[in-house]
Each structure stands twice: as C-alpha cells, then as structure tokens.
Amino acid sequence: MRVPSGRTLLHDRYEITPDARLPGLSTPSAPAFAVRDRRNSSRKLFALLCPPGLPPRVDAAAVLLGAQPAGMLPFVDWDTVHWPPLGQRCMVMVYERPLGGRLSDVLGDKAKTLREHEAQHRIIEPVLGALRDLAHVDIPHRALRPDNMFFMDTDRRKVVLGDCLTTPPGFDQPSIFETVERCMSIPAARGTGSVSDDLFALGVTLVFLLLNRNPVAQKGQEDLFYERLENGxxxxxxxxxxxxxxxxxxxxxxxxxxxxxxxxxxxxxxxxAGRRLTPIPKRSAMRPEIRFEFDGRAHITPRTLAHAFSRNPSEAARVLGENRLVNWLKRSIGRSDLAESVAQLAEVTQEASEQGSASRHFIVPKVCALLDPSAPIRYKEFVFHRDCFGLALAAELAEKGEISAGSEVLTEDILGATFEIRRQLAFESTGIERLYKHMRGYLTRRAPGYGIERVLYELNPGLPCQSPLVVQDYVVGVDELLPALDRAAGRAGSDARPVDRHIAAFIAARLKQDVDRHLQTLGDLDQGKQIEGMLSLLALLQWRLGPEALYGLSNWIGGLLGPAIEAYHSRSARREIEREVPRLIRQGSLPRLYDLIDNGERRRSDKSGYESAIRRFAAAETEIHDIEDGGQARLDALERKGQQMAAATSVVVSLAVICLLSIIEAW
Amino acid sequence: MAVKKPQPAKSRSRSRTGLKITPFWMFSLVVGMMAASLPSVMLLAFGMLPTLVAAIIDRSHRRSATYCVAGMNLCGLFPYLLQLWFKSHSLQAAAAILTDVFALLVIYGAAAFGWLLFVIMPPTIVSFLTVLSQRRVSQLRAMQRKIVEEWGEGVAKSQELASTIGGRGKKGP
Structure with missing residues (x-):
C-alpha cells in the first residue's frame, strides 16, 4: 500500500504525520502527532511517540487494548513504525483525540477554577471509575496528574485519564505526585506501584485543582523532600x-x-456514597531533643539522614566511623536495636576505610537501608525501587550508553544485603529476592548471552534490543530479530558479526527455549567455535520462527565462515564445504548452512581420519628414525644376518648335493 | 621347622645328561665308527681338515664361518665317500683318494669356496638391504608429505617436526 510522503503507516490503517505535532496532547516524554484513520476519516485520533531507549508498558498496552477501561482515553492501537525524523523504528500508541482539551489548561483559567461542589462529580467520580476498572485488570495508571487528564467531549463534562503506556510507570510524574518512597528513585525506576499510588496522585491533583496552583512550586526538590519527610x-x-x-x-x-x-x-x-469516615489525624515526624547535623542540615529522623547519607557517601562513611550516629539513634531516637545494627556496619566501614575508600560505596547503601528500610535501594546516583531494577538498568543504558552502577549493585550484592536487612526488619520480599539471586547467576557468567545484558532483557520484557546493529529497527519480539539482522547485513562492515552481546542476551531472554549449549559454543575461545555457535543460534531462530529465506544475513554469515570451515582438518572436506556454501547462501537458509558446517557424520569422519593420520604419521616417523639412526649397530646386525644367510646357503647346498649324489648313486 | 627348598627337576636332568652322558656317547660313537668303517673315518678325518681349521678360527657365537666351510667341504668330500662306500671300502681305496691331487683339489677347493661364500655374501647382503631401507625411507617421507598436505601440519606432533619433514621432502630422499 502506498504511503503518502512524509507520513508513516501503522498496521496499514493509521497514517501518522510526523510534521503535524500536537503540543496540546503531548506528554513530557512522548510528543503527540496527528493520525488519520484510512477506514474512517471522520475519526479523530492522535499518536504518542514513545521515547526510544526506554521500555514502554507493552504488557499493560496489550491488556488495555482489550479491556478499554471507562474513564481513560480510548486506546486504539499500538506497534512499532518507521519514524523518518529519527531514521529508525519507534513505538507509537494511538488514542482517540479528546475534544475538550487538557484539564489543567481549562481549569487553569481563574474563571473556570474547580469549585468545591464540582470536585466530586467532575473529577473524583470519573477518576475513581477509571481506577476501579484498571484495578480490575491489575494495572495501575501511575501517570495521574492534572496535565494528563482531558475533557473527552466539547462540553467538557467527561473527564478521562491520559496516556500511561509510553513510558515506565511514574516516569513523567513530578516528584510531588509520587509517594515519598517512590519519588526518591530515578524517574524510570519508581516501580509499577498500585492503585494506592494512583489515589495518592489523585489527592495531589485535587489539591492542585482546588487551589488552582502548585502550592509547592517555589520550593526546591531537596527542601520539598525533607519537608515531606518531616511534616508529611x-x-x-x-x-x-x-x-x-x-x-x-x-x-x-x-x-x-x-x-x-x-x-x-x-x-x-x-x-x-455519602458515608463519612473518621479523618486521619495530621502526623508529623517525632522531633528529638538533639538533631543530627550532617551535610549542612539538622536531621530529626533516620529517614532524612538515610537520604542525606546516600547523597554524600564519602562524608557518610566518615561519620559512620565515629560513634556519633549510634549514640544519637540510641539516646535521641530511642532505637537501640537500630543503633546496634548500625554499630556493626560501622565497624565494617572502619575496616574498609583503612583498606581504601572504594568499599564505602558498598557499605553506605546498607546503612541507608537500615535507617530507612522502606526507601528505594540507593547506590551512588543509582536509586531504584526494589521491583524496578530492570528499568533502572535500561535508564542507565539510555542515559550513559553503558551499565556500570547497575552491574556493581549486583556484583557487590547490594540488593542481597538490602533484602537481608529487610528480612531482619520483617519486610516481605522473598519473590523479588529470588529473582535477583537468579539475575546474579547470569551476571557471574561472562560468556555472550549472559552478564548484565541478559539481566537487562530478562527484567525488561518490553525493552527493544539495544544492539547497535538493530537498535534502529526497534526489535521487541524475538521473531523480529532475524528480519532486522537481514536488513542490517547491508549496513554492517565486513568484519562485524551479526551476534554481539546484546543480541545473544536478547535471544536467550526472549526465546522460550534453552539455548545454553549454543551460548556455550558462542563463548568458546576458539574463533571457529564462536562462528559455529553464532550460526547455530541464528539457525535455531530461523528454524523456529522463520522467515524462510534470509539472503542478506546468509551472505553476511557466509563471509564469516572461514574459521569454522578451518576447524575441519581434512583439506578435501574443506574444499567440499567451500564449494557448497555459495549454493546455500543463494537459498538464504541458515539451518542448511549450519547443517553443512556442523554435519555430525562429516565431523566424526574428519576426527577419526585426523586421529588415524596422526597415528600413521607417527608410525612412519618412528620407522624412519629406526632406519636412519641405527648406524654401526644396524650395519653389524645386517652383516650378522649376511653371515647367517651364507651359512644357511652353504648348509642347504650341501644337503641338496648329498641328496642328489645319493639318489644318482643308488639309481 | 625349616623346609628344604625343592630343586628344579630340569636342572638336575641337564646336569646328568649334559656333563656325564654326552662325552661318553661321543666317544662310543667315534670308537664304534672306527670299528665299523675305518676307511670312511680316515677319509672324513683328512677330508674335513679345513672345517676343523675353520671351527678353531671361528670364535663367533653363531659359528657361521664353520657352518659355511663345513657345508661346502662336505659337498666336495661326499662324491669320494660314495665312491668308497659303493666301490671298495678299504684303507687302500681311502688312501688312494687321499693321495689323488685332483680329489684333494676338489675337496679343499669346495671348502675354499665355502670360505669365499662367507667372505663375500654378508657385504653383498648389507649393500642390498641398505638400498632397500633407503627406498623405504623415501616411501615413508612421501607418505608423510601426503598426510600433511591432506590433514595439515597439526598431524606432526610439533611445528618443528613438520617443517623438518617439509624441508627433507623438498630435497628428496
């Protein structure tokens, strides 16, 4: 089907115009674009472009497309499309266009401020309905805020919640819309959360709408955070x-x-329904007589102190070396148990400081977990909610192009220590702990298909493959990988290999089949084995998922087969394979190419032939040495043999003559 | 109680037969032969003198020279023994043969041929077998070169060995 120039087509139906941007419908991370439905041109639609590098909520998208919860923007379709301005494939989410505009824009007008009596039926009831529907399919919205709520109709009677699928949960939320625990994390790793988090965001939204302003706009992030911890x-x-x-x-x-x-x-x-409950009393943190001075701030709770420690681990390590904190916890806060645990860790810190400063990074997060067990896991700037390690890794990769802090968190078992502390404090986290232990297992193996890349894809089912070879093709499903590699064949250099660490890990994580044997071969030190492992992995993929012919990829791999063919000892076998390769490349079949390279019968015959050749060579060498190195001894032996032969000849001739003469005489 | 170690039966039997019985029987045989056929014994005693000399000279373990001379010596002597046995078996006939120059020439000439055989044959055989060995070496080298061509230098246990083979192969055996 022909696509008009400058437009991109989703599922042969929705024409998205990259030039027609709709700022009124965009989210902070996902720009909105106009969409035309080819089957129903009167339908008003728009598409949100997911930011590349961050995994959109594809699991939730699949559910919401079927569930269509009331009180949400009607979700129309989603998939990846080629996005010309970026020159790569990107994920888009198509929604029906709200006709009444953005709630924050409309109610921002003084004249249209939300009235007390309107709040219940205009905001609370529709949002409650949407959240109830979402809870029914077990998907929290996690993007509830005034600028992500819309009037669906032109009369501005029906309020709906906006997109929640283009970014990880809570990614675009200003920190005030997140609970204290979640707002500490980096935006991508705030956690899936629950309806309780959505209700918290609804509470903040109501305050904003009722006051028609942001009451904390003047406060800095850090001050706001400390104030929330101290005053609620x-x-x-x-x-x-x-x-x-x-x-x-x-x-x-x-x-x-x-x-x-x-x-x-x-x-x-x-x-x-009209039933009034007992109001929850306002609670502020207990204020001890003595405050704990750290990093220019007087702390009244271990929680704020934990946050401050995580921001300045060097200073925290120094403080832990003193007795000040233990005494404060014991005397001012009245937590002898906590003081004792901190004292134990402080001893380790003291030893670590004597050995060198590197270890403090691993101890301070543990102390922070002790002081504030409900807080996210904090390691340097890498702060993430417990159930969002995968998203945190993806965010680090997207931001820095590498995963260092995330890898250290697993290697140094910061997670394990945190879980241990949480277990001591009777927090339940068995399932996640088991999962992380499993991930640590991947990290300890250095071969392709394992390592931090495997952890990344195991924990982020919606993350596209980040290999430079296919990143522009936005490969989310493993069945999309081979066609993408086939296209990449034209772009790749002659030395490049079609399976790098990202691709191997992506296949291992996404393919529902044990590929350990292939990965083991791929990670072999021998070049030939590596090529063989690569081919076997891709051949398995083509055999399982298709497509039938991959001409570009076959040609690419065919050019790399040299070391694998060299693995055969027999020259005639090699010549035979080299003659066959071009024919199979023309067929575009990786399984056949693999059968040719790794033919069991041929391998066995080659192996036995080689062993036999070694034996024959060695036997010949021994015989040659025997002949050449015999010297005088051999000559003596030959001479003795000659003498024996002369004697034997003499005796035989003598006997013959005697017999002959006797017969003649007798005759 | 000490147990007396039994002596092997074989060694007892060897000492009885080897040391006591054999010389006795040898002596008996010579005396018997002299009594039964003195002319033949006389002819043999004089005719086989080269063999006796060879037996005295030859100190080798296998006594090849002795056998060589003895075989040919007997060849030369045997027609005269037949003549003695089938014509006139007397001391006069034996003496006639022993005094016949032609007969002595035949008998001792045959013994001399036996000695010649012992002198010439071993070097000839050594030369022949050496040529055969060299041919075998070149065949083995050729086979090794073919193996290396088909299976690569890995078949040689070390690179040095393989290159040695290659170098020799170029020069030829």
Missing amino acids: TYGTLCSGARIPLSLLEPVRGMLSDDPEERWGLRELDLWV
Whole structure:
C-alpha cells in the first residue's frame, strides 16, 4: 500500500504525520502527532511517540487494548513504525483525540477554577471509575496528574485519564505526585506501584485543582523532600492553604504517607456514597531533643539522614566511623536495636576505610537501608525501587550508553544485603529476592548471552534490543530479530558479526527455549567455535520462527565462515564445504548452512581420519628414525644376518648335493 | 621347622645328561665308527681338515664361518665317500683318494669356496638391504608429505617436526 510522503503507516490503517505535532496532547516524554484513520476519516485520533531507549508498558498496552477501561482515553492501537525524523523504528500508541482539551489548561483559567461542589462529580467520580476498572485488570495508571487528564467531549463534562503506556510507570510524574518512597528513585525506576499510588496522585491533583496552583512550586526538590519527610505530604502541600471542609477528609486520606493508612478504592467509594469516615489525624515526624547535623542540615529522623547519607557517601562513611550516629539513634531516637545494627556496619566501614575508600560505596547503601528500610535501594546516583531494577538498568543504558552502577549493585550484592536487612526488619520480599539471586547467576557468567545484558532483557520484557546493529529497527519480539539482522547485513562492515552481546542476551531472554549449549559454543575461545555457535543460534531462530529465506544475513554469515570451515582438518572436506556454501547462501537458509558446517557424520569422519593420520604419521616417523639412526649397530646386525644367510646357503647346498649324489648313486 | 627348598627337576636332568652322558656317547660313537668303517673315518678325518681349521678360527657365537666351510667341504668330500662306500671300502681305496691331487683339489677347493661364500655374501647382503631401507625411507617421507598436505601440519606432533619433514621432502630422499 502506498504511503503518502512524509507520513508513516501503522498496521496499514493509521497514517501518522510526523510534521503535524500536537503540543496540546503531548506528554513530557512522548510528543503527540496527528493520525488519520484510512477506514474512517471522520475519526479523530492522535499518536504518542514513545521515547526510544526506554521500555514502554507493552504488557499493560496489550491488556488495555482489550479491556478499554471507562474513564481513560480510548486506546486504539499500538506497534512499532518507521519514524523518518529519527531514521529508525519507534513505538507509537494511538488514542482517540479528546475534544475538550487538557484539564489543567481549562481549569487553569481563574474563571473556570474547580469549585468545591464540582470536585466530586467532575473529577473524583470519573477518576475513581477509571481506577476501579484498571484495578480490575491489575494495572495501575501511575501517570495521574492534572496535565494528563482531558475533557473527552466539547462540553467538557467527561473527564478521562491520559496516556500511561509510553513510558515506565511514574516516569513523567513530578516528584510531588509520587509517594515519598517512590519519588526518591530515578524517574524510570519508581516501580509499577498500585492503585494506592494512583489515589495518592489523585489527592495531589485535587489539591492542585482546588487551589488552582502548585502550592509547592517555589520550593526546591531537596527542601520539598525533607519537608515531606518531616511534616508529611499533606502538611507540606496544604499548610496555609484553604482546602474545603467537605473535601478535607478524602484529601487527607489519599495523601497519607503511610501506605497502611492511605485511602484505598473502598474508602473512596464509601465517601462518594455519602458515608463519612473518621479523618486521619495530621502526623508529623517525632522531633528529638538533639538533631543530627550532617551535610549542612539538622536531621530529626533516620529517614532524612538515610537520604542525606546516600547523597554524600564519602562524608557518610566518615561519620559512620565515629560513634556519633549510634549514640544519637540510641539516646535521641530511642532505637537501640537500630543503633546496634548500625554499630556493626560501622565497624565494617572502619575496616574498609583503612583498606581504601572504594568499599564505602558498598557499605553506605546498607546503612541507608537500615535507617530507612522502606526507601528505594540507593547506590551512588543509582536509586531504584526494589521491583524496578530492570528499568533502572535500561535508564542507565539510555542515559550513559553503558551499565556500570547497575552491574556493581549486583556484583557487590547490594540488593542481597538490602533484602537481608529487610528480612531482619520483617519486610516481605522473598519473590523479588529470588529473582535477583537468579539475575546474579547470569551476571557471574561472562560468556555472550549472559552478564548484565541478559539481566537487562530478562527484567525488561518490553525493552527493544539495544544492539547497535538493530537498535534502529526497534526489535521487541524475538521473531523480529532475524528480519532486522537481514536488513542490517547491508549496513554492517565486513568484519562485524551479526551476534554481539546484546543480541545473544536478547535471544536467550526472549526465546522460550534453552539455548545454553549454543551460548556455550558462542563463548568458546576458539574463533571457529564462536562462528559455529553464532550460526547455530541464528539457525535455531530461523528454524523456529522463520522467515524462510534470509539472503542478506546468509551472505553476511557466509563471509564469516572461514574459521569454522578451518576447524575441519581434512583439506578435501574443506574444499567440499567451500564449494557448497555459495549454493546455500543463494537459498538464504541458515539451518542448511549450519547443517553443512556442523554435519555430525562429516565431523566424526574428519576426527577419526585426523586421529588415524596422526597415528600413521607417527608410525612412519618412528620407522624412519629406526632406519636412519641405527648406524654401526644396524650395519653389524645386517652383516650378522649376511653371515647367517651364507651359512644357511652353504648348509642347504650341501644337503641338496648329498641328496642328489645319493639318489644318482643308488639309481 | 625349616623346609628344604625343592630343586628344579630340569636342572638336575641337564646336569646328568649334559656333563656325564654326552662325552661318553661321543666317544662310543667315534670308537664304534672306527670299528665299523675305518676307511670312511680316515677319509672324513683328512677330508674335513679345513672345517676343523675353520671351527678353531671361528670364535663367533653363531659359528657361521664353520657352518659355511663345513657345508661346502662336505659337498666336495661326499662324491669320494660314495665312491668308497659303493666301490671298495678299504684303507687302500681311502688312501688312494687321499693321495689323488685332483680329489684333494676338489675337496679343499669346495671348502675354499665355502670360505669365499662367507667372505663375500654378508657385504653383498648389507649393500642390498641398505638400498632397500633407503627406498623405504623415501616411501615413508612421501607418505608423510601426503598426510600433511591432506590433514595439515597439526598431524606432526610439533611445528618443528613438520617443517623438518617439509624441508627433507623438498630435497628428496
């Protein structure tokens, strides 16, 4: 089907125009573009372009496409398309276009500020319906904020939640819309979360809409964070602000920093139904008599101190070497158990400091986990929620082009130590702990198909393959890999190999089949074995998933087969294979090429022939040595042999003559 | 109680037969032959003198020279022995043969031929076998070159060995 120039086509139906940008519908990370439905041109649609390098929520997309929850932008379709401005394939999410505009834009107008009596039926009820539907399919929205809510109709009566699929959960959320625990993490690794996190975001949204402003806009991120920890989010957001009395109860319930106390769907349902609950009292952190001075700030809770420690690990390591913290925890906070645990770690720190400063990076995160067990895992700048290690790795790779901190977290078992501490404090995390132990197993193996790349793809099912060979093709499914490599054949250099560490790990993680044997061969030190392993892996892929012919890739691999053919000892066998290779390349069949290279019968025959040749060569060499190195001894032996032969001849002739003469005489 | 070690039966038997019985029987045989056929014994005693000399000279373990001379010596003597046995078996006939120059020439000439055989044949055989060995070496080298051509230099246990073979192969045996 012909695609008009400057446009790109999704599923032969949706024409996306990269030039027709729609800022009114864009999200902070995903720009919006106009879409035309070829089958129904009157339909108003738009597409959001997912940022390359970050895994979109493809699992959630598959579910939402079928579920179509009420109270959300109607989700139309999704897939990867070629995106001409970037020159690569990208994931797009197509939605129906909201006709009433963005909620924050509309209500930002003073005249149209949300009234107290409108809040329930215009905002709370539709959002509650959407969240209920999402909870039904076990997918939290995690992008609930005023600028991601829209009026679906021109009359601006129906409010819907915007996109939540283009980025990892909570990625675009300003930190105030995230709970205290989640906002500490890097945006990509805030965690999948639950409806409780969405209700927290709804609480913040309500405060913003009711006040028609951001009440904490003037505060810096760090100050805001410390204030939230010390005074609570509700206290921070609403101090000095006038929240209508009728809405005080749900706002306070939804903004509770304690997940156990925070309102859930049931509480909000009851409130909407008119049943009033006991308001949650405002709680601030306990203020000890003596504050702990660290890094220019006086801390009143171990949580803020843990955060400050993670920001300045060198100084934290120094402080841990002193007794100050242990005494403060024991006397001012009254946590002797915590003080004792910290004292134990402090001893290790002291030893580490004496050995060198590198170890402090591994000890400070453990102390932070002790001081604030519900916080994300913090290692240098690499801060992530426990269930989001994979996303954190993807974010690090997208940002820095390599994964260093993420790898160290696993190698140094920061996760294991954190889980150990959480277990001691009776936090449940067995499932995730098992998963990470499994991932550590991958990291300990250095062969292609393992290592940090394997961890990356195992933990991010929606992440496209990041190999430079196919990154522009946005390969999410393993069945898309071979066609992408076939296209890459034209671009790759003659020395480049079609399987690098990313591709091997991608196949191993995505293909539902044990490929350890292939990976082992691929990681062999011998060049020939490496090529053989590469070919066997790709041949398996073509055999299992197709396509039938891969001319470019076959040609590419055919050019690299030299070392694999050289692995045969017999020259005639090599010549025979070399004659066959071009014919199979023309067929585009990797399995046949592999059968030719790794023919069991031929290998056995080559091996036995080679062994026989070695034996024959050695036997000949021994015989030659015997003949050449005999010298005088051999000559003496030959002479003795000659003398014996002379004697024997003499005796035989004598006997013959005697017999002959006797017969003649007798006759 | 000490147990007396049994002596091997074989060694007892050898000492009885080897040391006591053989000389006795030898002596008996010579005396018997002299009694039965003195002319033949006389002819043999004089005719086989070259063999006796060869036996005295030849100190080798296998006594090849002795056998060589003895065989040919007997060849030369045997027609005269037949003549003695079938015509006139007397001391006069034996003496006539022993005094016949032609007969002595035949008998001792045959013995001399036996000695000549012993002198000439070993070097001839050594030369022949050496040529055969060299031919075998060149055949083996050719076979090794073919093996290396087909299976590569890895078949030689070391690179040095393989290159040695290659170098020799170029020059030829």
